Amino acid sequence: MIHDLLVSGVTVFPGREHFEFVPGINVVVGGNDSGKSHLLKLCYTVAKWSADGGRKSLPEKWAEEQRLRKDLMRVFASRGLAGLTARNRGNAHARVEASMEGDGVPEGMGNLVFDFQAGHEEEGLSIREMPRRFLNVPVVFLAAREVLTIYPSFVQVGSRFPEFLDGGSWDLCRYLDMEAEAEPISTDAGRVVARLEKIIGGKVVKRDGRFFLQRPGQQPIEMSLVAEGFKRLGTLSYLIRNGSVKKGSVLFWDEPEMNLNASHLPVLVKTLTGLAKTGVQVILSSHSLFLLRELMIQLSEPRNAMVQRKFFGMSVPRGERSGVRVSWGESLEDVGPVESLEAEIEQADRYLKLSYES
Template identity: 25%
Template sequence: MIERFEMKNFGVNRHIAWEKLAGINVLIGENGSGKTSVLKMLYAVLRSLELNKKGNDPYSLGRILPDKLYWTFQVNKLGELVKKGTESSLRCRMALDGKNIEFEFGSDTNLTIKSLKTDFEESWGNTTVFIPAKEVLSLFSVIIKSREQDKMFGFDDTYLDLVHALSIPPQRGRNSRVFAAGRKNMDRLLGGKAVYDEKNKQWYFKNKNTRFSMGVMSEGIKKLAIFDQLLANRYLSQQSIVFIDEPEASLHPKAISEFMEFLYDMAKNGMQIFLATHSYFVIKKLCLIARREQYSIPFLGLSKDETIPLQYEDMIHGMPDNSIVDESVRLYQDEVDAVLGGEI
């Protein structure tokens, strides 16, 4: 589990220091405030630690991390990740499972990170996955061709890594009690299962004895099906760390509520989850879960306006002040003004 992390001069943010992280952690902010970039940085570091001298692979973190950052952010040089207008270096520090990793590089950095310190001498030993806002099940062949054949920018490493994770066939035998219950809840929410046809290299959605092309299914169904497959093939474990960008995308508010309950069940049994969201329904449901269960859900509010301080809260104490609720209140006030104005 990530216990804390600090980022300086990264992207649009001058300084982020998020401590006392928990099973579910939530980031919000307007478009352009850096939510997705923060998730991607954390993912790139974790994935690099996962691949560090894994098995018989001799490649060390010093070689893996720059390559992972390059393909995750798809920049011409790593120095482009440094906050514009600063002469200071980008610095990243993370405490993970009682160990530390830290690195830094300046705006003139090409594809090599010279300043890297870590307590991880071997592979981290767990798995991490990034689930982007856009679904991938109907884009499998396109992603593989774009990245592995054409070696082109477009689909970053979060997409490619997810495709590889989903390609693992479902495992036979009894799943853990927690994941077995989670899959039952997910199957109920989905109303069926995602099935991969290895021969035709296509995903299908199966409801009882009827099979549908995944292309005709809704974006929301595809996103939920991703989680179901990662539980079925055991890629995810109770020690995994999952990043989800806009979990609300294409989901009905009722499905969002049930999905948050599912994520809470996964988190309380060991999995760590980071969410970046624009949804009132997501933060409201998580706030209710936190208060109901007396369960810590740390909250980070980012802003692209440097004059506004970052917001560090915990939903166990109630709904934090945030721009999503502020806009909901503003729209309600506009409606009241319109109604009263019409009567006058």
């Protein structure tokens, strides 16, 4: 799992920023253009690179540098590494230091340090410290784009021209293509699946290379006809059932509240805490005040006392474009004021005042 990440000169991080993640639930809070998705994508790329490296024996450093460079460009959908540096803020050199731990990867054995610089020949990426052991766990990224509907096209194109697809979506299709493991999922994981399937009203099934929603007593429904918010919930339930999201794995989820009614968010939060209890490291981003408050409410309950949590607040000070401000803590209050959340609170106060006056 991701333990530490230090970045400098990468996209919205011109200065040195340190992120320390916990094994349970990690929440990145911020508004548009605050760098939430960039942080998730960078963490995902590093973890994915390590997990894929675990399938190899005696990896060569030069080959791993090329693979990491390729992964970065594909996940960020960038034509080159130059676009990933903070050069527009006067810094064209980027450096990333990551610490990863997991089953068979004790502390200090999974460290990765690399840097790259725009303007150099082939925008060369150099690995300064190679992991002595690689992760051997699934690393899943649920982005804003749902893939169940476009899965057949993605698989057809990706099998021949994977460079044409963004890395996160193509990797997700590969996990969706996996058959269920021989051993049944755990009882706790089964409860999580049951909650998700209760929201969407059925079970996601795959037939002849296409996905459908099977509801009791009905014909299978094509995924293109299913509500947008339900598609990503269905994707997660399918990945838990086929063993892609399980104990020891890492789940990245960009704005899980997207296209969901507020009435579904308490169950969604219960799903996230349930995954953390099964041993899944959850790293998500959000700017939904409702979801974040629901997280705080449920995490304060005794049944979730053992769930480790970390909040990261990311915001761009008004009138400044020199980079984001990062704060962190074990509660939403610890991250300080975040502009996107303050706007919701201020509107709620105005609405209550209006109702009181009327």
